[in-house]
Every structure is written in structure tokens, then in C-alpha cells.
Amino acid sequence: MRKGVFGLAVVLCSGMLFVGGCAKEELVKKDEPVAPSQAPVAQPATQQAQVPTEPVQSQPVKDSTAVNGVVADSQTTVARAPEVKLQTVYFDFDSYVLTQASRDTLYNNAEYLLKKYNGTIQVEGHCDERGSDEYNLALGEKRAKSALNYLTTLGVPANRLSFISYGKEKPVDPGHDEAAWAKNRRAEFVITK
Amino acid sequence: MKRFLLLILVLAIAGMPATLFSQEEFIRVTAPGNKPLTLMVAPPVPMDSAPRDAIAREVTELFQFDLTLAGSFTVTTPTVTENRGIRPGEFSFAPWQNAGATLLIKSGYTVNGSTLILEFRLYDVIRERELLAKRYSGNIKELRRMAHTFSDDLLLIVTGERGPFTGKVAFVSKASGNKELYLMDYDGFNLQRLTQNGSINLNPDFSPSGRELIYTSYKKGNPDLYRRELFTGVEARTSSSRGINVTGSWSPDGKRIALALSKDGNSEIYLINRDGKQPTRLTNNPAIDVSPAWSPDGHQIAFVSDRLGKPQVFVMNADGSSVRRLTIEGAYNVSPRWSPKGDRIAYCRQQGDFQIHSINTDGSGDVQLTSQGSNEHPRWSPDGRFIVFSSTRDGRESIYVMRADGSGQIRVSRGKANDSHPTWSVRW
Numbered sequence: 001m002r003k004g005v006f007g008l009a010v011v012l013c014s015g016m017l018f019v020g021g022c023a024k025e026e027l028v029k030k031d032e033p034v035a036p037s038q039a040p041v042a043q044p045a046t047q048q049a050q051v052p053t054e055p056v057q058s059q060p061v062k063d064s065t066a067v068n069g070v071v072a073d074s075q076t077t078v079a080r081a082p083e084v085k086l087q088t089v090y091f092d093f094d095s096y097v098l099t100q101a102s103r104d105t106l107y108n109n110a111e112y113l114l115k116k117y118n119g120t121i122q123v124e125g126h127c128d129e130r131g132s133d134e135y136n137l138a139l140g141e142k143r144a145k146s147a148l149n150y151l152t153t154l155g156v157p158a159n160r161l162s163f164i165s166y167g168k169e170k171p172v173d174p175g176h177d178e179a180a181w182a183k184n185r186r187a188e189f190v191i192t193k
Numbered sequence: 194m195k196r197f198l199l200l201i202l203v204l205a206i207a208g209m210p211a212t213l214f215s216q217e218e219f220i221r222v223t224a225p226g227n228k229p230l231t232l233m234v235a236p237p238v239p240m241d242s243a244p245r246d247a248i249a250r251e252v253t254e255l256f257q258f259d260l261t262l263a264g265s266f267t268v269t270t271p272t273v274t275e276n277r278g279i280r281p282g283e284f285s286f287a288p289w290q291n292a293g294a295t296l297l298i299k300s301g302y303t304v305n306g307s308t309l310i311l312e313f314r315l316y317d318v319i320r321e322r323e324l325l326a327k328r329y330s331g332n333i334k335e336l337r338r339m340a341h342t343f344s345d346d347l348l349l350i351v352t353g354e355r356g357p358f359t360g361k362v363a364f365v366s367k368a369s370g371n372k373e374l375y376l377m378d379y380d381g382f383n384l385q386r387l388t389q390n391g392s393i394n395l396n397p398d399f400s401p402s403g404r405e406l407i408y409t410s411y412k413k414g415n416p417d418l419y420r421r422e423l424f425t426g427v428e429a430r431t432s433s434s435r436g437i438n439v440t441g442s443w444s445p446d447g448k449r450i451a452l453a454l455s456k457d458g459n460s461e462i463y464l465i466n467r468d469g470k471q472p473t474r475l476t477n478n479p480a481i482d483v484s485p486a487w488s489p490d491g492h493q494i495a496f497v498s499d500r501l502g503k504p505q506v507f508v509m510n511a512d513g514s515s516v517r518r519l520t521i522e523g524a525y526n527v528s529p530r531w532s533p534k535g536d537r538i539a540y541c542r543q544q545g546d547f548q549i550h551s552i553n554t555d556g557s558g559d560v561q562l563t564s565q566g567s568n569e570h571p572r573w574s575p576d577g578r579f580i581v582f583s584s585t586r587d588g589r590e591s592i593y594v595m596r597a598d599g600s601g602q603i604r605v606s607r608g609k610a611n612d613s614h615p616t617w618s619v620r621w
Contacts, residue, residue, distance in 0.1 A: 094503070094525075132527035132541065132569070133613075134396065135497055135504050137416065137439045138453060138460035138481040145459075164415065165437055169372070169393050 085112060086121070086189035089147055090182060094131060096142035098150055106147060109189060110154035120160045120193040123148045127168040128181035140165035147187040162192065230295040230351070232266040233318075237300035238279060240312065248302050252311070252340050256298055258380055259344035259358050262579070262603065264596050265351060266296070279314055286321045294318040296351070298343075309333040313343040315350065325350045337382055345620065357574040359620040362581055363387065363397040363406055364592055368610040374408055376423070379574070379581070379594065379617060381605040387421070396614060400443050400467075403618035407431065407441040407450060418452060420467065431469040436460075440484045444491055451475075451485035451494055462496050464511075475513035486529045486538070487511075488554075495519060495529035495538055506540050508554070519556050526550075528570060532577045537597070539571035539580055549582055551597070562599030573597070575619045581605075583613040 086109045089102040098106070113121065125144030127136035144163035152158050173180035234256045237249040253270060261268045273292045277284040279299035289297050297318050303310040308330065315325040325346060329339035341358040348356035358379055366375045374387040374394050388394050392412035399406055407420045418432035418441050432438040436455030443450055447467065454463045457474070460481050464473040476482040480500035487494055495508045501518070506529045509516040520526040525543035532538065532551075539551045539562075546567035552559040562571075566586030573580055577597060584593045584604075592606035592615045606612040 094499075130543070131525075132484075132497075132504070132543070132547070134440045134484045135481065135499075135527050137395075137437050138455070138483045141437055141455055141460065142481065163436075166393070166411075169395075 086191075088186045088188050091143055091185040091187075093128070093181070093185065094139065096125075096139060096146045098146050102147070103150065106150045107154060110151050110156050113151065113156045113160070114154075117191075118160075119191055120162070122190045122192045123151075123161060123163045124170075124188040124190060125163065125165045126170060126172070126184055126186050126188065128184040129168050129171060129176070130181060131168065133168055137165050137167035140167045143185075143187050147189075229264075230266045231293050232260055232268050232296040232298065233271040233273070233289060233292065233294040234268065235271060235273070235279075235297060235299045237302055239303070240279075240301040240310070241303040242305065245302065245304055248304070248309070248336065249300075251336060252300055252302070255337060255340045255380075256344060259341065259356070260347070262594065262596070262601055263344075263348055263352075263356065264578075264601060265348075279312065281314075281316075281323050286316070286318055289316075289318045296324075298347070304333065307333050309336055309339075311336065311339045311343075313340070315347055337378060341378070341380075354576060354578075355620075357576045357578065357617065357620070360575055361399075361403065361618045361621055362592065362605070362615050363399065363618070364583075364606065364612055364615040365395060365397065366606075366608055366610055366612045368608050368612075374406070375612075377606065379605065381592070381607050384608075387423075396440055397616050398442055399616055399618040401445055401447045401619070403621055407443060409437075409439045409441065418450070418469075420450075429468070431467070432465055432472075434472075442485050442487060444487055445489055446491055451487065453483040453485070462494065462513075475509065475511075476516075477513075484528055486531050488531045489533050489535045493531075493554075495531060495540075497527045497529065506538070519552065519554075520559075521556060522559060530571055530573060532573050532597070533575055534577040539573065541569050541571065546585075549580065549599075551580075560599070562595065563602070565602075568593075570614045572616045574617045579617075581615040581617050583615060 087105045089105045092099065123144040125140035125142065127140050131139065141163065144165055148161050148163050151161060171184040173183040234253050237252045239245065257268050260266050271292055273288045275284060275288045279301045295318055297316040299314045299316065301312045309332065310328065310330045312328040314323055316322065317324050327343055327346060329342065331339065338359065344358045345356035348354060360379055361376050362379050363374060363376050365372045371391060372393050372395065373389060374397055376385045376387055377383055390410065390412040392410055395409045397406050397408040404424060405420055405422050407418055409416050410419055415433060416437050416439055417430055418438040419428055420431040421428040432452065432454065434454050434456035437453060437460060439453050441450050441452040449464045450467060451462060451464055453460045459479060460483055461477065462475045462482050462485050464475060465471065478498065478500050480498055482496055482498045484497040485494045486496065492511055493508055494511055495506055497504050498507050503524050504527050506519040506526050507516055508519050519538065520540065523542040523544065526540055528541040530539045536554065537551045538554055539549060541547045542550050547569045548561055549563045549568045549571045550559055550561050563584065566584050568582055568584045571580050571582045579594050579596055581592060581594050583590050587604065590611040590613050591604050592612050593602055593604050595602040
């Protein structure tokens with residue numbers, strides 16, 4: 001039956017298969033590395049995030065030294081003898097509600113921002129590794145905004161505050177237990193100017 | 194690009210008689226009883242050049258992998274020693290019949306410098322008939338692509354539905370230390386790096402044509418959505434509103450992108466045009482709304498919301514109306530993805546670890562598909578036969594493939610770093 005159908009369907013594709021050639025890497029200018037808004041904290045056990053005194057730019061920087069900053073060495077950062085004392089606040093699992101301890105911490109941070117430092121701050125929201133990475137991007141932002149909003153109710157001008165969520169992409173403790181998770185569910189305060 | 198179009202054209206022409214044919218033969222090619230078809234892969238033979246064992250082995254292993262995964266066959270490398278020609282009349286079916294074969298793939302190759310010619314023929318051993326014959330010519334580097342194309346066509350002939358094996362899988366890997374985007378064949382070969390920005394890159398999603406990718410990157414400081422043409426590398430920042438611009442999902446017609454934005458205060462689902470313009474807000478709820486996933490007809494969108502306390506999968510019309518809860522069981526359900534056939538939605542449930550489930554679109558028929566390690570990010574193959582996902586069952590997170598019913602789970606990414614967030618394109 002149907003001889004032609006059974007016959008050879010020749011596919012002549014001389015030199016046209018292309019897989020390797022077409023999905024070229026990065027024809028566009030290579031991305032500039034983003035300066036780290038905050039290096040990992042060296043002493044997580046104290047539950048205190050110390051930030052460097054030196055300004056950290058939030059915008060992409062031209063400075064080539066920022067390349068190393070992407071995986072910033074926390075010890076280098078700490079060696080800068082920080083003077084700005086803004087403490088990290090922590091959250092319960094899958095929650096962006098401020099605990100009483102968090103409110104106390106934010107009160108101290110607000111005092112500092114009102115009396116001793118008049119630059120701008122970015123609030124970073126972070127999550128532990130357990131939740132979905134997609135959902136955690138939104139949850140991290142809720143955390144950052146909870147902290148930010150509380151600072152504004154304490155009188156810190158909103159125009160000095162910005163926020164960003166890193167979801168679970170930047171854990172401060174790489175561990176896989178409750179102690180590590182508790183340190184990673186946090187909002188950090190990074191000086192931007 | 195022209196070469197790409199030419200390839201599609203030629204294959205389409207070649208595929209036409211096969212389609213007509215398959216309508217008729219689909220029913221007839223069945224093994225006695227209910228056993229899976231026994232498909233034998235004869236050793237590929239040299240045609241007009243010297244024997245090349247590496248080529249023969251690669252072709253054989255590729256067919257074994259593709260067609261075993263397909264699930265309709267028991268694939269064996271034959272004990273039959275008959276090794277004569279590959280064309281009808283050049284060999285006898287008797288030894289293959291005696292060996293128990295139902296279907297037989299015969300292959301021949303010719304190497305001429307860097308040019309490779311591969312000829313594949315599929316036979317119905319019982320009826321002693323040729324079912325499909327294709328010849329491919331190209332650079333020797335394209336060997337796998339040629340053979341995957343034949344696997345796709347073979348599935349069309351035998352099952353009535355083309356295979357997805359020529360599609361690409363994009364995914365996120367920490368091979369360089371940070372999360373960058375990579376591209377590979379569905380079976381893990383031909384790894385290519387797509388981004389190199391030293392930042393955090395997340396959530397790749399192919400356009401329906403497979404030629405463009407959207408993803409979220411922190412490379413300019415904020416989690417913004419980017420759209421990249423894979424063949425040219427040209428890229429645009431498609432959405433960079435204040436706050437998150439994440440979990441982008443291309444509409445089935447390629448004209449719109451659903452994503453989660455927080456520009457109006459908290460994470461909500463929006464639609465934007467492919468150029469980022471004309472944002473339309475679909476959800477309006479103080480809770481978190483993320484991870485939109487289109488139904489294949491473009492009429493509905495599944496998404497994740499914690500509006501009732503914990504994250505659950507909801508479904509709404511594509512204009513934001515008629516929101517209903519899909520997942521009832523489980524305290525934490527995320528990452529929905531609608532089957533291209535439209536009948537099932539794959540998603541992820543956290544119960545300690547994450548496990549992948551699939552469920553009917555009316556919320557019935559919930560089935561757990563994975564159980565080893567933590568399994569996340571389910572994405573369907575474009576034909577709906579398979580689900581690609583990430584799993585930690587072997588220690589680090591790697592990319593795996595399984596059939597839609599959860600059978601045949603096998604690792605495909607070979608990297609030594611954590612690989613996650615796979616997404617499977619249509620054929621290239």
C-alpha cells in the first residue's frame with residue numbers, strides 16, 4: 001500500500017543544523033557586576049548585623065574592584081571597624097510580622113538614624129531555605145517593608161529608606177537546621193549613602 | 194536565523210507524508226497482548242566511509258535513552274548478529290522476528306571530513322514493512338540533534354504525537370558560584386552558558402517559539418525582568434518597576450507576560466506586553482500573589498497566594514475574574530504549571546521536603562509524583578509527556594526528567610554544582 005508514503009523521505013539539510021552556533025553567549029555588553037549591598041555577617045551568633053562604615057553603592061558600579069565584592073569576604077568587611085550600628089531583625093517562619101524583639105531592635109535603629117546618622121538606608125528582606133524560592137521573593141519583600149514601615153512610624157523620613165528582597169538567595173548561615181534558618185529569616189539595614 | 198528557518202521548513206515537508214501515514218498505522222503497530230512494544234536498535238553501520246565506533250555507540254545510546262524515557266517501548270540492543278544493509282530488501286527480518294522485536298531501528302552513517310550523513314529507518318518487524326525513513330546531513334557536531342529529531346519523528350509515527358527531544362532545557366546553575374542561566378539539550382548534553390553577570394539570575398521561561406527567554410536578574414541592583422533573544426543575544430529590560438519583577442510566564446500566544454510585581458505596595462499578578470508596556474493588574478489582595486502559570490488556551494491563570502494563611506494554588510480567569518482555590522490538601526503548595534494538554538496542573542507541596550504533585554484542573558485526582566529527596570520547579574515538556582524538575586535526591590540539586598505519571602525518573606544535568614529551575618522549550 002501507499003508506496004510513496006513508505007518511501008524515503010529524504011531530508012537534505014546540508015550544513016544547516018546549527019545548535020552550537022546560534023545561541024551565542026552574550027553578544028550584548030557583559031553585565032556589570034552589582035556591588036554587594038551587604039556582605040555576610042561574621043558573627044551570626046550574636047544576632048547582630050554589623051555594616052561597614054564605608055558607603056556601599058546600590059547602583060551598578062564601574063569600579064572593577066566590585067567584581068570581588070559579589071562574593072564579598074565577610075572578614076574583610078568586618079575588618080573595617082564599623083561605626084554604624086544598625087541591627088538585623090529576625091522573623092518567624094513564613095511570617096513578616098514584627099516580634100516584640102524586632103520592634104525593640106528597630107527602635108534602637110531608628111534612634112540611631114535620627115540622632116547619629118543622616119544618610120540613606122536600604123532594608124534587605126531575606127528568608128530561610130525552606131520555602132519556595134519564588135514565594136520567598138515576595139515574602140522577603142514583605143519583611144523588608146514591615147521593618148521599613150515601622151522605622152517610618154518611629155519618625156525616620158521615608159525618603160531615606162529603600163527596600164529590596166533577596167528571597168532565600170543570600171543566606172547568612174549556610175546551615176540546614178533551625179539555628180541557621182532563624183538567622184536567615186531577617187531584615188538587614190545597609191547604608192546606601 | 195535563516196538556517197534555523199530552513200531546517201524547520203525541510204523537516205516539515207519531510208514530516209507530511211509521515212503524518213498522513215501515522216493516522217492509519219497508529220493502531221496497527223501493537224505488540225501481541227498488552228506488552229510494551231519491543232524496540233530493537235541495530236548497531237549503526239558505516240555506509241560510504243570507514244567504521245567509527247564512537248558514532249555508532251552515541252547513536253545507539255541516544256535512541257535507548259530517548260525511547261526508554263518515552264515509555265511505550267522496551268528498548269534493547271539486539272543479540273542479533275545480522276548486520277547487513279539498512280534499506281528494505283537489503284536484510285532479512287527473520288532473525289529480528291526470532292529475537293522478539295516488534296520495531297527495529299536501522300541506522301547508517303557516512304563521515305566526510307566534518308560532514309556527517311545519518312540515515313535512519315524504522316521497521317515494523319512483524320509485518321516486515323518500513324514505517325519511517327530519514328536522512329540527515331550536517332556538521333558532525335549535530336549528530337545528537339539529528340538522532341533526537343528521528344526519535345521525535347518515530348514517536349509521531351508510533352503514537353500519533355511528535356516527541357519533544359529536540360527541545361532545549363534552560364535552567365539556573367551555581368556552577369560559577371552565583372546563579373547564572375544555562376542551556377542544554379533535554380538529556381543534559383551540549384551545555385551552554387547564557388548569562389555571565391556575576392549577579393543573581395532566576396526563573397527562566399521560554400517564549401512559545403522557544404527563541405526567547407525571560408528571566409529575573411539582580412544585575413542592575415533590583416530584581417527586574419529581562420527578555421533575551423537566544424539566537425542574537427539581544428536583550429531588553431522588560432520590567433523594572435519598584436520592588437520585585439519576578440516569576441514571569443509567557444502567554445501561550447507569546448504576546449503577553451504574566452508576572453508578579455510589587456510596584457503598587459505588595460506582590461500582585463500583572464500582565465504586561467512582551468515589551469513591558471500596558472501593565473494590567475489581575476489580583477488585588479494584601480496577601481502575597483506570585484508564580485502565575487497559563488492554561489494552554491490562554492483563558493486561565495494558576496497562581497500562588499497566601500490569602501487564606503498559607504501559600505496555596507489558585508486559578509483565575511486571565512482577566513483576573515473568578516478566582517477559585519485549586520489545592521485543598523497540604524499546608525504549603527506552590528509553583529503551579531499547567532500541562533500543555535490542559536488537563537493537569539503540576540505543583541509543589543512542602544511537607545518537610547518538597548514533593549511534586551499533579552492534580553486535575555477541578556481540584557480532583559491529586560497524585561504525588563516524587564518521593565526521593567526534595568523535588569521542586571516542575572515544568573512540562575512541550576508535548577505534555579514529561580515533566581522536568583529539580584531534585585536533591587543525589588545530594589546536590591540537579592535537573593531530572595520523568596514521565597507525566599511520575600515513572601521513569603532520571604537525572605539529566607551532569608554539573609557538579611546546584612542546578613535548578615529548568616524549563617523545556619519547543620523544538621529548535
